[in-house]
Structure formats: C-alpha cells, structure tokens
Amino acid sequence: MFPRIQRTMAFNNSTVNRGKNYCSEVFKLLFDLETFEIYSYILIFILSIIGNFLLLYVLFLYENLKNVTNLFVLNLACSDLMLTVTLPFWAVYLLQEWVFGHFACTFVIVTEIVGLYSSVILLTAMTVDRFITVVLHNMPRNKVRRQRFAALSCAAAWIISISVSIHVATRVTVEDWRGRSVCSIRTSYVDYDFNLAVSLLFFFLLSIIVFCYSAILKTVLQASNRRKHRTVVVVLCIVAAFIICLVPYNILDIIVSLKEPENCNALKREIIALSICQILAHSHCCMNPILYMLSEKWRKHLLDLFSCKKVRRVRDRKRTTDSSVKQNVAFKAQSSAVVLEPTCS
Template sequence: SLNSGFFMNEKHSDHVEYLCDHNFNFATISGAFFILVFIFSIAGNGLLLCVLVVYESLKNVTNLFVLNLACSDLIFTVTLPFWATNFLHHWVFGDFCCKFMIAAYFVGLYSSVILLTAMTVDRFITVVLHNWPSNCVRRQRCAVGACAAAWVISIGASLSDAINVKAETNWDNLTTCGPSSDDKLGYYLQVSLLFFLPFVIIVFCYSAILKTVLQSANRKRHRTVVVVLCIVAAFFICWGPYNILLLIETLYTPESCDGQRRLIIAYYICQILAFSHCCMNPLLYLLSQKLRTHLLHLLRCEKLRMKKREKGITQDTSFFQNAMSMRQNSAVMLELQAK
C-alpha cells in the first residue's frame, strides 16, 4: 500500500548498507526539518482556527472548508515529532503507536485531498454553473456533507494502511515502524483514487473556472477563486513530486550504488517538500486582506478589549440609571414629607 513508499528510506537503506558507502545522512536533516515544520504548522494553523472561530462566520461555505483543512493539517502535523524521532534515533514508541501514527498521517493526507476537491467543485458550481438551481441553505448542507464524507473516507482508507504496518526490531537492535507486506495493487488503487483522480477533477474544474473568470467583466467578484486556486496548487506542487517518486519506486529499483543514492536523495528532498505543505496554508490564507486584518486584531486582543469596553459602558450606564432612579425616589419622598 501507500505506506510502503512512505518508508522507502528504511527499505532501501537496509539494502544499500551492504553494497554502498553513504557519506551523508539525509535522515538527520529530515528529522530536524520535521521539528521546524511542526512548530510553524502548530502556530500558523492554530492562529488560523482562532481567527475563523472568533471573527468569521462558519455558515460561509469557504470558511467551513478552510476550517476543516486547518484541522486536517493539524492532524498531519501531530505525527511529525514521531517521524523526526524515527529519523534521528529509531522507533521507540511501540507497535500500537506505530499503527496510530500511520493512521493519523494518512487521515491528514487523504482528508486534505478530498476537502480540496470538494472546495474546487463548490467554486466550479458557484462560478461556472451560476444558474444552477441552488440556495444558500442547500449549499451549506452540501458543504457539511462533503466535509463529513471527507473524514469518513479518509479514516476508512487509513485503516488499511495502519493494519499493514508494525514495529519490528532489526538485526542491529534498532526498531523501525514500517510495512509488514508489499501490496503494490493496493498502492496503485489508493494513489489513483485519492491523489491522481482528484487532481484530474481539479484541473478540469479550474480550467472551466479560469475561462469563466477571464470572460467576466467584473473580476473583483472572483477574488476567492484566486485564493482557493493558490491553496490547491500549493498542495499538488508539494505532494505531486513525492507521489510520483513513490510510483516510480514501485516500478523501478536501481542496481548501481549511484542510482540508489540518487533515488534516496530525491526521495528525502521530495518528502521534505511534501511534509512542509501543512504549514503553507496559513501563509496562503494571508492573501486575503480581511484575514490579515482579523489576525492583527487577534494578536492585539482587540476583541477582548472591545468586550471589556462594552462591559464597562454597560456598567457605567447601569450605575447612572440607578443613581437617577435613587435621586427621583428621594425627590418623591421629600415631597411627601413636605405635604
């Protein structure tokens, strides 16, 4: 399955170790890089979630997709310290954690692909099929259904990957978390259905969207299309080379030391590029002027200050009203005493 490609470095390193001399260890660089990506992704996606929850309306379909994508990125991000430890040292977390982290890794990956595809189809319906009989409530329900389906499908697909991995101790007394079988047919099916098929759908939808936008007289109405396009393009630019390399690896294994070394180096570079995607989305969302403004307000705690100010005004108004009421009551009492 796809996890056989994920652990390509371990599978090849065992094979190459007896035949070739590796003077440079890319695993150390990958492990250190994963820790940096983890820090930036937690900070960026955490702030994005706060902005969406505090300032934005989650009834907006695009905001709903962005919220789910941020959650997907965070799920993927949680696994990075474990892979970093695996690269820098070895797998020390046991068999259950091995299966759980593989499941979380693929849930984050698959849900991102499905959510991006759903977001693109939503843009296609809105921009190209603008005469499609639809209303806001129906669109919101479809978006919620698409998000729920994305999580159900990604969790279901990740279970097969989790079942096929286990923690094993090698001859050198180092434990690795890797595939227990090499199921190439399962790999081809999952990559086709959950990466290349969504890619074809997205290319088709955005070809029609861009054609419609370029023919439109008022292009400012379609700024959301640009942001969504950048988000989708970033995903496939990051993950495309990695998945293509995994596909090549299942079909071709070089026999020479130079060929094996080049393939391993290419694998590590593509893996670093792919894993860095989880911290890129928050940067791309900053293309929106509104989100940049909300982020500044969030960092300055202006929402909290506004609430405190409103609370203070309410208290002052209440105090003033009570004082006026007491003054009127005193006046009435004096008049009664005078009579």
C-alpha cells in the same frame, strides 16, 4: 517517512537472494540525508503548530463557522495538525531508531495517512464548491443545500481517509534491520495494487481540481468586479501549494511501487528523490496558514488579534452597556422621584 528505509530493505534483500553484496554506499547517503531531514521536520513542526493554532483561534474568534468556506478551512487545519503531530516521531526515528513500540508506529502511520488523504478530499470538495459559486453563479442556489454539501464532504473525507488507514494499519510492523529497529509496512503484490489504486484516486481528484480551477480562472478574468472573488485567489494558492508539495510524492510513489532499482546508483537517486519529496509532502501542513494571510480579511483579523482590538471592543461594549444601565437606572429613579413628590394645594 517509511518508504525510503523500506525501499532500501527490499533492495538489499533482493541482492542477497541473488548472491550480490550489499549496497554499502547507500548507508552513508542515508545518514547524510537524515541530518537535513531532522532539521527540516523540526522547522516544519514549529511553523505548522504556530500557524494552524493561530488560524483556528482567529477562525473561532472572528468568523462564522456556519459559513461553508470557514467549515472547509476548519477541517483543513485539523488535517494539517494531524500530519504535524507525526513529525517529532519521525525526527527522533531519524536521529536513532524506532524506540516508541508497535502501537506508536501504527498510530503515527495511521495519523499521517488520515491527515494526508483527508486534505486531498477536502481540497477537492472546496474547489467544487468554489466552481459552483463562481462559474455556475446564475443557477439558483440554496444556502442550506450548500451547507449540507460541505458537511457531507467533510464527513466523507474523514471516513474515506480513516478507511484507507485501517487497511494500512493491519500491515504495520516494527522489525530489526541491520541492528536497527525499523517502523515499516509489510508489502505484497496486493499492497502494491492497493497503493496504485490510492495513487490513481489522488490523480483523479487532482484532475477535478485542475478542471474546476481552469473554469474559475476563466470566469474571474472575464468578470468586471474581481473584488467579489478574492476568496478564489486564496483557494487557488492553496491548491497550487498542494500540487507542488504532494504531486511529486505521489508520482514517485507509483514509480517505487512498479519498478525496482537495478543497481546502487539507481537506488541512490531514488533515495534522494524520496527524501526531497517527503520533506515537500510534510511541508504542506504549514503552507495553508501562510497562504490564508494573502486574504485581506484574514490579515485584518490577525492585526486585530495582535493589537487586542477584539478585547478593546468587548470592553467598550461592556462600558457602553454599563453606562446605558446606569443612565436607565438614574432615569427610573428620577421618574420615581417625580411621581412620589407631594403636590402643593
């Protein structure tokens, strides 16, 4: 959210230093885009909250959390929810100004960064796991070692993303800009170098994902039994959604870090691109639950949940258990009666 307003501030400050007028046309454009973004964030928030909590409920109710894929899905849902909880703050911010104070500004930006970058690392680890399972299936596999790799990958994802957010947190500020309270990040040449390094890390992880899935698709297309690899199709759709939603944002982030707009028209084009890319980036948090429904297994779980089959199965199991107990008690009582019955001489 903050790069667009921060970019306008930097441009206007530079124009003042050069003795030029403010780019007044930008402000009208900002207000027009803000209305569209507010409705977009509200819609994304509702879809993400419903989808991810439903996904977590189904995961805990039906699935084995020791399964490697389920462990990645669990952590990805948590990453998406972290990104989701920031959306109401940004919607209110667009509606008026930043009214939540410095601590909330730091919390929102840190939470957004942790959710965003943890999902990148988790998807990379998930893809590598699929690559080993599908492409290198002839290699001897150790279930315990695979679970350990998944657990370490999830821990690394959270540690790295939290470390990045701590670096950014020290530069968060709430300041007044043209009579409006703004939540932003103080920038310097060091920060631009840091942002560039983070973006390069993103594209390095993206190259790993593309390489692994190229090999996975080749292997799946050559396989005679494709039912075995249905999970791969779901994860592939997740990765594709990730690329569509987040790659444009990271490319634009590099451009913004390296190049300053030369005039108002260039700034207006940049602001429109930033607005679209930010909506796309935030929409990623509601994509994964929708894509999981492509899996036949997840659709069955969802249908069972809405039809209360799980509850009925528990009740039937309880009735069966109670019936068995009653039959056992009756059998024991009958046996006791036979034993206690007096014999006739």
